[in-house]
Amino acid sequence: MGTATPTRSRILAVGRAVPDRVVTNEDLGVLMDTSDEWIQQRTGIRQRRHVGADCGATDLGRIASEEALRSAGLGIEAIDLVIFATLSPDIDWPASAALLASKLGARRVPAFDVKNQCSGFLYSLACADAAIRSGRARHVLVCGGEIHSSGLDLTTRGREVGVIFGDGAGAVVLGPSEDPGRGIFSVHLHADGSNAEKLWLEAAASRRRPRLLPEDLGGDDPKAFPRMRGKYVFKHAVTRMPEVIREALDHNGFTLGDLDVLVPHQANLRINQMVAASMELDESKVVNNIDRYGNTTAASIPLALHEALADGRVAPGKLVCLAAFGAGFTWAAALLRW
Ligand code: UT7
Numbered sequence: 001m002g003t004a005t006p007t008r009s010r011i012l013a014v015g016r017a018v019p020d021r022v023v024t025n026e027d028l029g030v031l032m033d034t035s036d037e038w039i040q041q042r043t044g045i046r047q048r049r050h051v052g053a054d055c056g057a058t059d060l061g062r063i064a065s066e067e068a069l070r071s072a073g074l075g076i077e078a079i080d081l082v083i084f085a086t087l088s089p090d091i092d093w094p095a096s097a098a099l100l101a102s103k104l105g106a107r108r109v110p111a112f113d114v115k116n117q118c119s120g121f122l123y124s125l126a127c128a129d130a131a132i133r134s135g136r137a138r139h140v141l142v143c144g145g146e147i148h149s150s151g152l153d154l155t156t157r158g159r160e161v162g163v164i165f166g167d168g169a170g171a172v173v174l175g176p177s178e179d180p181g182r183g184i185f186s187v188h189l190h191a192d193g194s195n196a197e198k199l200w201l202e203a204a205a206s207r208r209r210p211r212l213l214p215e216d217l218g219g220d221d222p223k224a225f226p227r228m229r230g231k232y233v234f235k236h237a238v239t240r241m242p243e244v245i246r247e248a249l250d251h252n253g254f255t256l257g258d259l260d261v262l263v264p265h266q267a268n269l270r271i272n273q274m275v276a277a278s279m280e281l282d283e284s285k286v287v288n289n290i291d292r293y294g295n296t297t298a299a300s301i302p303l304a305l306h307e308a309l310a311d312g313r314v315a316p317g318k319l320v321c322l323a324a325f326g327a328g329f330t331w332a333a334a335l336l337r338w
Contacts (some may be wrong), residue, residue, distance in 0.1 A: 001060070006253075007056060007177070007180055007183075008129070008132075008135060008176075008177050008180075008183035008184055008185070009128065009129045009132035009140075009174045009175065009176060009177060009183055009184050010131060010174065010175060010176070010177035010182055010183035010184065010336075011172045011173070011174055011184070011305075011336070011338075012071075012072040012074075012139075012158065012172075012173045012174060013068045013069075013070075013071035013072035013172065013177045014067075014068055014071065014170065014171070014174050014197075014302055014305050014306045014309055015063070015064040015065060015066065015067025015068030015069070015070075015071065015166065015170070015171045015172075015291075015302075015306070016064050016168070016169065016170045016171070016172075016224050016229065016302065016303050016306040017060040017061070017062075017063035017064040017067070017145075017169045018049045018060070018166075018167070018168045018169075018293060018303070019049040019050060019051040019052070019055070019167050019168075020049075021049060021050050021051065021052065022047050022048075022049060023047060023048055023049065023050045023149075023166075024036070024046065024047045025039045025040065025045070025046060025047065025163070027201075028154065028159075028162070028163055030331035031154045031155065032155050032156040032158075032159045032162065033152060033156040033159065033164075034156075034159050034163055034227070039163050042268070042270070043163070043164060043268045043269060043270065043290070044268065044269020044270065044288070044290050045163065045164065045290055045291060045294050045295075046242070046291045046292065047291075047292055047293075047294075048166025048167070048283075048292075048293055048294030049166050049167050049168060049293060049294075050149035050166070050167055050297050051147055051149060051150075051167050054273055055092075056089075056090030056096070056147060057084075057088050057089060057090055057096060057145040057146055057147045057169065058084070058090050058096050058098075058099045058100040058103060058145060059090075059103075060145050060147070060167065060168065060169035060299075061084060061096075061100050061144075061169045061171065062100060062103045062104060062142040063169065064143055064145065064169040064170050064299075065100065065104055065141055065143050065171040066104070066238075067171070067174045067291055068141065068143075068171040068172055069104075069141070069173060071173075072139075072173040072175070073266035074121050074139060074173060076104045076105045076106050077105075077106075077108060078138075078139045079104075079109060079139050079140065079141045079173070080109055080110075080131075080136075080137035080138055080139055080140065080143070081109060081111070081128065081131055081136075081137045081140045082097050082100060082101040082104075082106060082109060082110070082111040082112075082140075082141045082143075083097060083111070083112060083113075083114060083124040083127055083128060083140065083142045083143070084096050084097035084100050084111070084112075084113050084114070084124075084143050084144075084145065084180055085114045085116065085120030085121045085123065085124040085142070085143070085144040085145075085298035086113060086114075086115065086120065086144065086145050086146055087114070087115055087116075087120065087146065087201075087269075087297055087298065087327075088146045088147045088148060088150075088151060088297075089113060089115075092204075095096055095111065095112055096113055096145075097111035097112050097113045097115040098111045100143060100145075101121070105190060111170055114127070115131060115300075116191075116298075116328065116330050117199075117297055117298070117326040117327040117328060117330060118265045118267060118295075118297050118298070118300070118324050118325060118326020118327065118330070119189070119265075119324040119325070119326055119328070119330035119331060119332045120144060120297070120298035121142070121144040121170070121298045121299070121300075121301045121302060121322075121324070122189065122301065122322060122323075122324050122332035122333070122334055123275045123330070123332060124140055125172075125174075125184070125187055125191055125322070125334055126144045126187035126189055126332075126334070128140035128142050128174045128176070129184045129187055132174060132175065132176055133263075135218075135320060138175060139173060139174065139175045139305055140173070140174045140175075141171060141172075141173055141174075142171065142172050142173075142174065143169060143170070143171035144169065144170050144171070144296075144297070144298030144299040144300075144301070144302055144303075145168070145169035145170075145171075145298065145299055146165075146167060146168065146169070146296050146297045146298055146299050147167050148166060148295075148296070148297070149165075149166075149167050150249075151201075151225065151226070151335035152165060152225065152226070153222065153225040157159045157220070157222075158222075158225050160228060160230055160270065161225070161226050161227065161228050163294075164267075164268070164293065164295045165226075165294055165295050165296070165297070166293045166294030166296050167296065168293055168296035168299040168300075168303055168304060169296075169299045169302075169303075170296075170299045170300075170301070170302025170303040170305070171302060172302055172305075175229055181337060182316070182317075182336075182337045182338065183336060183337065184334060184335075184336045185248075185251075185252045185335045185336060185337065186248060186251050186252060186334070187248075187332065187333070187334040188208075188243065188244055188247050188248050188251065188332060188333050188334075189330075189332045190240070190328070190330065190331045190332065191328050191331075192328065192329045192330075193329075193332045195232075195236070195328070195329045196328065196329075198208055198228065198229045198232050198233055198236075198327075198329070199226070199227075199228040199229070199233050199326070199327040199329075200226065200227060200327060201223075201225070201226045201227075202223040202224075202227070203216040203224045204216075204224070205223075205224035212224065212250060214313070217287070219330050232270060233329075234268065234270075236325065237267060237271045237325040237326075238267075238271055238275055238278065240325050240329070240331040241264065241271070241275045241323050241324075241325050241331065241333075241334065242275055242278050242279050243323075243331075244323060244331050244332060244333040245262065245275075245279065245321055245333050246279075247333065248321060248323075248333040248334065248335040249321070249335065251335075252312070252335055254319065254335070255279060255325055256279055256280070258319055259281070259285065259319055259320075259321055260285065260318040260319045260320065261285055261286075261308060261313055261314055261318055261319075261320045261321070262275075262276070262281060262285055262286045262287065262320075262321050262323065263287045263304050263305050263308060263314070263321070263322045263323075264286065264287070264288075264301075264322075264323045264324070265295075265300050265301055265323065265324035265325060265326065266288065266289060266290035266293065266294075266296065266300040266303075266304060266305075267290075267295050267300075267326065268290070268295075268327070269288055269290050271325075272286055272288055272290075273286075273298075275323075278317075287304045287305070287307065287308045287313060288304070288312075288323075289303065289304050289307050295328075297326065300324075301322050301324060314338050315338060316338045317338065318337070319335070319336075319337055320335075320336050320337070320338050321333055321334070321335050321336075322334040322336075
């Protein structure tokens, strides 16, 4: 540890991993009653990636994390804390973060999961930022990883949800910022559990005995697959995201005009377009890659950030906002100077 407590943390590097297997809208049309036209018009998604058998969220997470470590020029021994954001852990328990850390070669450092769906990456970033600011950790690995494909109902019954989600992982390494003008300014987190049933996976559940029943996988409305009230979720997303982006800007004395890049969670291209329009934010400032990966939940922000970094939209000196909305409901934003 350095002698002085750092004033803020900074994302030092980003990594990503997606499975090789591309699943197009036409491919899904073979499994269910849907069409490329419907999916593209309603969501902007053209394709997503699905893993093959025997690949868990931490297997993708490991590849993304290794890239982030390499880009940061750090070995795993430099990492003081591992946080894994996922709603699709390899197994129910123990925490997948411990599995990820162990796969990376870390056998003693603290590691925990953040199960906060689409906002999971930003909740994890807040924990990492706090750990670095307080001096508890110098370098933190935050990884968001999801395997949705093994948990979706890919029949007509589950089409509203099934076409949206994809598999992927993104990771960042954070460390203290040497330059007081750069790094994470603040992270703003919100949750409202009264809307839990609007987007949820109800079974297996500790409040039921047994936790999982054979009928949870069948019938008209199977509880063992994610279920969503799409329009309701959509309306909240396009309200809460602008709110929390403004909150982050206001908190730090910035205006929308100061913002260089918005990296939003990738739930639906139409959501991100409406957010930009309602804030009068030029769409060229908004990073979208949902057309190729679908909604990868906790992985979507680091995946998009990786892309924006590679093509130069995110670069040193840029004011960047990361924002998310999703199941819970939860919503969050982080403001940082790259
Ligand atoms: O990341 C977590 C946060 N999640 C979100 O933010 C998602 C928010 N919601 C959405 O993105 C949209 O609500 C959806 C893309 C999920 C759905 O779009 P929508 O415009 O709200 O469609 P809808 O649910 O109102 O469905 C319209 C019609 C229905 O048929 P009827 O009742 O009008 O005959 C659906 O049965 O479209 C039908 N439909 C489909 N048709 C073809 C639903 N899913 C599909 C499908 N293919 N995959």
